[in-house]
Amino acid sequence: MRDGSLEHLKREGRIVVVGASLAGLRAAETMREKGFAGSLTMIGDEPYEPYDRPPLSKQVLLGNAVADHTALPRRRAIDADWRLGVPATGLDMAARRVRLGNGDEVEYDRLLIATGVRARPWPNAEEGALQGVFVLRTRDDGEGLQRALAAGPRRVLVIGAGFTGSEIASACRERGLDVTVAERGEAPLVGALGGVIGEVAAGMHRENGVDLRTGVMVTSLESDPSGRVRAAHLSDGSTVEAEVVVVSLGAQRNTEWLAGSGLGAGPRGIACDAGCRAFDVRGIVTDDIYVAGDVARSPHALFGYQFLSLEHWGNAVAQADTAAHNMLSESTDRRPHLWVPAFWSSQFGVNIKSVGVPPMGTEIMITQGSLAERRFAAVYGYQGRMIAAVTFDNCRWLPFYEQQIESTAPFPPPFSTVDRRSDGIKPLPADFPDPSVPTHGPTITLSGYSPADRKMTFTPGR
Amino acid sequence: MRLVVDLNRCQGYAQCAFLAPDVFAMHGDESLLYNPNADPEQREDVLRAVAACPVQAILLEITDEDMAKMAAPQAVAGAGSASGGAR
Amino acid sequence: MTQAILREIIAYANRANPYPLYEELRKTPVSQDGDGPYVVSTYYEIHSLLHDPRISSDAKNLKATGDDPLGSQSDEEGTTLPPSFLKLDPPDHDRLRRMTNRPFGPPHAPHRVHDMRDELGGLVTGLIDGIVETGQLDRIDLVDQFAYPFPVTVICRLLGVPREDEPRFHVWAETLAASLDPDPDADPTQHGKGSMDARMELGMYLAGLIEERRKKPGDDMLSQLATADGPDGAMTTMEALSTSALLLIAGHETTVNLITNGMLTLLRHPDVLQRLRDDPDLAVPIVEELLRYEPPVQLLPQRTTLSDVEVAGVTIPKGASVWLMLASGNRDPKRFEDPDRFDPDRKDIQHLGLGSGIHSCFGAPLARQEAQLALSELARRLENPRLLEDPPQYRQNAVLRGPRHLPIACDGIRP
Numbered sequence: 033m034r035d036g037s038l039e040h041l042k043r044e045g046r047i048v049v050v051g052a053s054l055a056g057l058r059a060a061e062t063m064r065e066k067g068f069a070g071s072l073t074m075i076g077d078e079p080y081e082p083y084d085r086p087p088l089s090k091q092v093l094l095g096n097a098v099a100d101h102t103a104l105p106r107r108r109a110i111d112a113d114w115r116l117g118v119p120a121t122g123l124d125m126a127a128r129r130v131r132l133g134n135g136d137e138v139e140y141d142r143l144l145i146a147t148g149v150r151a152r153p154w155p156n157a158e159e160g161a162l163q164g165v166f167v168l169r170t171r172d173d174g175e176g177l178q179r180a181l182a183a184g185p186r187r188v189l190v191i192g193a194g195f196t197g198s199e200i201a202s203a204c205r206e207r208g209l210d211v212t213v214a215e216r217g218e219a220p221l222v223g224a225l226g227g228v229i230g231e232v233a234a235g236m237h238r239e240n241g242v243d244l245r246t247g248v249m250v251t252s253l254e255s256d257p258s259g260r261v262r263a264a265h266l267s268d269g270s271t272v273e274a275e276v277v278v279v280s281l282g283a284q285r286n287t288e289w290l291a292g293s294g295l296g297a298g299p300r301g302i303a304c305d306a307g308c309r310a311f312d313v314r315g316i317v318t319d320d321i322y323v324a325g326d327v328a329r330s331p332h333a334l335f336g337y338q339f340l341s342l343e344h345w346g347n348a349v350a351q352a353d354t355a356a357h358n359m360l361s362e363s364t365d366r367r368p369h370l371w372v373p374a375f376w377s378s379q380f381g382v383n384i385k386s387v388g389v390p391p392m393g394t395e396i397m398i399t400q401g402s403l404a405e406r407r408f409a410a411v412y413g414y415q416g417r418m419i420a421a422v423t424f425d426n427c428r429w430l431p432f433y434e435q436q437i438e439s440t441a442p443f444p445p446p447f448s449t450v451d452r453r454s455d456g457i458k459p460l461p462a463d464f465p466d467p468s469v470p471t472h473g474p475t476i477t478l479s480g481y482s483p484a485d486r487k488m489t490f491t492p493g494r
Numbered sequence: 495m496r497l498v499v500d501l502n503r504c505q506g507y508a509q510c511a512f513l514a515p516d517v518f519a520m521h522g523d524e525s526l527l528y529n530p531n532a533d534p535e536q537r538e539d540v541l542r543a544v545a546a547c548p549v550q551a552i553l554l555e556i557t558d559e560d561m562a563k564m565a566a567p568q569a570v571a572g573a574g575s576a577s578g579g580a581r
Numbered sequence: 582m583t584q585a586i587l588r589e590i591i592a593y594a595n596r597a598n599p600y601p602l603y604e605e606l607r608k609t610p611v612s613q614d615g616d617g618p619y620v621v622s623t624y625y626e627i628h629s630l631l632h633d634p635r636i637s638s639d640a641k642n643l644k645a646t647g648d649d650p651l652g653s654q655s656d657e658e659g660t661t662l663p664p665s666f667l668k669l670d671p672p673d674h675d676r677l678r679r680m681t682n683r684p685f686g687p688p689h690a691p692h693r694v695h696d697m698r699d700e701l702g703g704l705v706t707g708l709i710d711g712i713v714e715t716g717q718l719d720r721i722d723l724v725d726q727f728a729y730p731f732p733v734t735v736i737c738r739l740l741g742v743p744r745e746d747e748p749r750f751h752v753w754a755e756t757l758a759a760s761l762d763p764d765p766d767a768d769p770t771q772h773g774k775g776s777m778d779a780r781m782e783l784g785m786y787l788a789g790l791i792e793e794r795r796k797k798p799g800d801d802m803l804s805q806l807a808t809a810d811g812p813d814g815a816m817t818t819m820e821a822l823s824t825s826a827l828l829l830i831a832g833h834e835t836t837v838n839l840i841t842n843g844m845l846t847l848l849r850h851p852d853v854l855q856r857l858r859d860d861p862d863l864a865v866p867i868v869e870e871l872l873r874y875e876p877p878v879q880l881l882p883q884r885t886t887l888s889d890v891e892v893a894g895v896t897i898p899k900g901a902s903v904w905l906m907l908a909s910g911n912r913d914p915k916r917f918e919d920p921d922r923f924d925p926d927r928k929d930i931q932h933l934g935l936g937s938g939i940h941s942c943f944g945a946p947l948a949r950q951e952a953q954l955a956l957s958e959l960a961r962r963l964e965n966p967r968l969l970e971d972p973p974q975y976r977q978n979a980v981l982r983g984p985r986h987l988p989i990a991c992d993g994i995r996p
Contacts, residue, residue: 084498084530091527096519101531105496105555346502376501381522383506400634401671409634425524428505428938431632447888449634451671511687512694512946520687523679538862539695545865546949548941550931 038362041141045070047359048130048138049112050120051146051286052076054084055325055348059144060110062356072112073138075130079117080171086345088174089196090378093203095182099175120147123293125312128320142359145290145302145310146325146352149283149343152473154191159253164261165277168196177278181207185275188212189264191250193220194472195377195384197280198233202379205240212243212272214250214264217470224475225386225422227463228396229410232403232424236380245270249471253277282473283343285327295321296483301329301341303483306368308355311483322359324351329479330369334438335389335419341477344375372434373476376427382406385427387434388420389476396462397444398455401426408455409433412462413443495532495540496555503551513546514539534560584617590880590904591762591979597972599879599982600921603909611895618882618902619895622909624916624933626892630905631938635888638940639670642885644900662784663819665827667940668883674939680813681824681943684805694946697735701951704734705958713994720969723987727959728840729833732951736832739947740825741801742790750786750829753779757826758834761980763882784822787829791821802828828944836948838877838983840955843868845987846875847960848968850923854960861957866925868952872911872934874923879908879982881936907933908982964993 047063049056052074060072076082083102091097115132122131123143130138151167154160164185166177181188181204188204190197193215204211217223219230220237237244249267256262263273290297295318296311297303303311304323308330311317323330325348329341350371358366377384393412401408401424409429412420418441421433436445444459497517499510506524510517517532517540532540537556544552586606589595595602606612606622613619621627630636666677683689708727712718715726737744760776791807798804806821816824847854847867857863884903889896897903910933912920917927935942942948959966969988976985 086501087530091529094527096527097529097531101529103496103531105498105553107553346500349500374502376504378521378525378527381525383522383524385502405672407672407675425522427524429632429634430505432629432634435629447635447890449887450637450639451634451675507941507945508687509946509949511691513949515687515691515695519691522688541862542865542949542953545869546946548931548935548937550929 038360041070042066042068042360043070045141046073046139047071047142047144048073048075048140049144049146050075050130051144051148051325051327052078052114052116053082053146053148053325053348054104054345055146055148055352056144057082057104057110057352058107058349059146059324059352059356060112061107062353063360064108064110066357066360068360070141072110073115073140074110074112075115075118075120075132075138077117077119077133078170078172081114081116083171085169088171089168089199090203092174092178093181093200094206095178099171099178102171102174120289123290123295125294125318125321141320143321144352144355144359145321145323145327146348147286147289148326148348149285151279152281152284154253154279154281156252159255159261160279162253162255162261162277163259164275165253165279167279168200169283177276180276181209185209187272187274188276188278189214189250189272189274190278190280191264192280192282192471193217193233193237193244193246194224194280194282194470195221195375195379195475197278197472198237198379199377200278200280201237201242202240202381205242205380210241210243212245212274213237214248214266214272215244215246215471216249217465217472218246220244220246221384221472222463222465223391223467223470223472225390226393226396226412227465228403228460229422230463232406236382236406240380243272245272281471283326285341287327300477300479301327303339304328304330305483306331306333306370307358307366308351308369309358315483322355324348324355329477331481333368333370334372334440335392335478338481339479339483340373340389341479342373343473343475344373346374347371372438374434375475383425383427384422385430386420386422387430388412388418388437389478390420390422390462391464391467391476392419392478393462393464395443395459397459398453399445399449400429400451400456402453402455404455411436411443411445413459416443417441418443418445495534495537495560496557497528497530497532497540498553499526499528500551500553501526503549505549507548509546509548510543510552514543518543534563537564584615586612586614586620587617587763590620590906591764593975593977596975596977596979596982599908599979600912603906603912606906606909607913610893611897613895618904619897620904620906621892622906622913623893624910624913627905627907627910627933628937630884630890630892630903631933631936631940633890635886635890636903637670637885637887638668638674638883639664640668640883640885642887642900643902644885662780662823662826665823667827667831671939676813677816677820677824678939678943680809680811680816681806681828683809683811684802685943686946689811694950697739697947698950698954700738701735701954702958704731705954709958709962709994718993719990721989721991723844723959723989724837724841724984725986728837728844728955728987731840731955732833732836732948735836735947735951736829739802739832740829741794741799741803742787742829746786750783753783753786754830754834757783757830758981759978761882762978780826783826783829787822787825788818791818791825832944832947834981835877835942835944836951838981839868839871839948839952841983841987842875842877843871843952843956844959844989845968845973845984846871846923847956848966848989849971853923853925854966856925857957857960861961863925864953864957864960866927866930867956868949869930869932870923870925870927871952873917873927873930873932874911876908876911876932876934877981877983878934878936878942879906880980881905881907881940882980907936962995963989963991964995966991 151169220233222230287297610623756779794804
């Protein structure tokens with residue numbers, strides 16, 4: 033029905049974006065690009081304008097960039113009313129109002145939720161508050177950790193060897209700091225890329241002088257009398273003395289503020305349809321509330337329409353763009369969010385990139401290069417089709433594998449390739465652990481088919 | 495100048511690191527590290543890097559503050575924003 | 582077996598303006614004529630094949646030589662120098678390219694190319710001053726007087742090859758550049774012969790230089806290639822020879838054409854030339870658009886399938902020869918709006934002018950800087966430049982396409 037309401041919205045409507053980071057900013061820019069001339073309110077709990085997070089665990093920790101100099105470039109001016117440093121604390125869906133931490137209320141005609149995730153804190157709050165204990169998610173976290181590393185601690189302990197934990201360990205080694213990494217799984221990155229690749233990652237840690245401890249949990253942190261952390265106790269009975277401890281246990285979705293609102297939000301994110309419209313708790317899609325970025329979980333056609341949550345930079349950008357487009361479109365002009373998951377990590381001088389959903393894979397085959405040289409391309413198989421690929425310093429081939437995944441190509445791949453080695457003669461078990469095993473959270477979470485699903489499968493190591 | 499590189503698009507061709515080596519650096523064979531807040535003095539080099547990127551992955555914003563800082567305030571192509579279209 | 586398409590691509594009659602032929606080709610994105618190679622002419626198909634690991638650059642993977650015009654080429658290299666990384670697959674390609682990059686670019690030599698700007702600027706100034714000194718402004722050959730000597734001098738200095746030896750290697754370089762063109766009519770034994778001899782002689786010449794540099798290394802790339810010992814070990818003498826031969830030839834044959842095609846295009850678009858004169862920074866987008874509009878490397882005629890590969894509904898069988906028509910992809914209207922328009926303001930210009938994927942142009946940043954400086958200085962200094970012949974006389978080469986001479990005149994030359 034084209035009843036003119038869309039034109040009215042575009043001309044003088046009120047759009048509120050909760051979450052002033054990458055997804056929120058890019059969505060706002062797209063809305064303005066599409067001619068939205070109404071009022072735009074950007075709400076963010078951090079007091080900073082949108083900034084880029086990936087440099088925080090790389091350039092910033094290496095001292096090559098400053099944490100408060102990572103503000104995102106703008107594609108265009110967005111002429112917004114910025115409410116920064118104020119968290120959203122509640123949502124009244126019937127009245128179309130967002131409540132803020134300072135008591136203000138903001139009314140909307142369309143709402144975009146892009147509140148993202150936060151670092152999972154150390155489960156023991158008292159220990160987590162000790163001086164020298166860090167998480168790494170925000171600009172302030174990055175600044176604090178950078179200063180702590182620059183002070184030259186005798187040893188750094190990183191708890192959790194996911195991408196962030198591994199990047200932190202890499203930066204420490206590059207700065208010449210002794211570092212211990214404690215990981216509950218059998219290898220670094222095992223939750224995201226499986227055991228075959230995890231073993232390669234473990235080799236990178238060890239070869240670069242990281243004291244890598246796998247299959248262990250940190251059971252407690254110990255402080256000195258002044259309230260500074262001095263040691264960690266591990267489940268194998270050992271103790272690691274460290275002046276800096278970085279807790280890198282994955283992320284938690286920022287959805288608590290929606291509790292009781294009636295929106296389909298829970299610990300695994302906010303369920304939305306392929307067009308980014310949020311579901312309510314009854315599994316009915318809303319008309320005026322949209323979701324984008326790390327906090328969203330949405331069904332993906334390429335992966336059996338399972339709900340996926342993606343903690344990926346590229347997903348935030350792409351989903352924000354789709355959400356913004358759909359917020360300002362008639363229903364027939366809406367687009368689905370069909371982005372093929374993709375991410376990168378840079379650690380120990382190696383460029384790791386992936387497309388697709390590796391944790392869905394049951395088998396893996398090294399199609400190019402060699403694991404031993406840490407230069408290779410590998411594909412993951414699931415029920416006879418190619419579901420994901422990963423490259424180590426071989427990223428120029430990745431677009432090919434992305435095409436293969438998009439066209440549901442068979443696995444094992446029936447073709448030969450350049451640089452096929454003995455590693456790539458036949459598929460191997462991909463060797464993903466039970467998702468609850470690794471200390472680090474996976475950056476892709478598959479969460480079944482129900483929009484109302486609120487189960488938590490991941491529990492942090494204790 | 496504010497910079498962000500879409501590292502999903504980046505394929506390590508290193509054109510930026512050749513042409514603006516004080517802003518972009520290769521870390522190993524393929525990883526790119528860059529200063530997200532490059533000095534306005536680097537403007538010429540950075541514009542060359544943005545144009546040369548074979549996958550057009552660099553998004554650059556020259557802010558009003560940068561314009562004020564530049565010694566010779568030449569008109570910047572576009573309205574202060576040379577977009578690399580990071581998508 | 583007619584191979585009419587190949588004849589058309591190679592035909593000299595199409596050299597001055599091959600683009601109507603490419604437009605015809607694009608009507609069939611993947612075409613095969615008789616039992617000749619598969620010719621791929623559309624942007625997305627070329628782009629995806631450049632990233633396709635089922636495509637080899639190693640001529641050893643060609644199934645049958647037979648009537649294939651490239652058949653003779655694989656032998657040619659076997660008996661003289663080993664193939665350069667241009668004609669190798671990973672892991673050898675990657676290893677040699679990494680080793681070659683070590684003294685050339687980041688991460689190990691991040692400032693080398695950047696810091697050549699002043700030196701490049703000095704060379705450009707000197708060459709244009711040289712034109713002034715001839716006193717003959719009514720007939721300047723922009724190729725012989727500028728576009729050729731500039732990149733030759735640059736690559737000689739970079740490599741550490743004496744500039745005064747240019748007359749010696751010039752002939753070999755010309756022969757080798759021409760040998761990139763497949764020739765369906767040549768006697769296979771004779772076609773390879775000329776380039777084989779040239780390669781041999783160039784190799785012997787470079788061997789002498791490398792021998793000297795091993796004894797007395799300088800800060801040039803020949804010395805560094807000959808003596809380096811990084812994580813990949815050292816290059817063998819044969820590898821160092823074929824690599825330096827590649828750099829010497831590719832380092833100037835392509836850039837000559839980029840600069841000449843560039844000046845020709847600017848003279849055909851006086852409005853753009855005027856804008857460049859007013860704003861030298863415009864050279865940056867101009868060079869990118871040139872790499873799309875008139876790329877110095879028109880096609881890659883040396884790829885082979887390792888498996889059956891389906892492209893645009895056509896199955897290219899394993900072991901087939903594949904030609905990637907870069908210059909045609911650059912004019913594909915499905916990728917570029919109004920593709921036959923030269924438009925330096927074009928956004929989203931991801932051209933194929935320097936290739937893509939692992940074999941993308943090694944010297945790209947140097948070529949960019951050379952062309953940017955050359956064009957902005959020519960635009961600034963030449964007063965009222967004009968073409969004396971349009972189209973100019975082209976070189977025979979179809980692959981490395983460009984004018985043999987570019988006669989121009991101007992009213993004066995600014996200091």
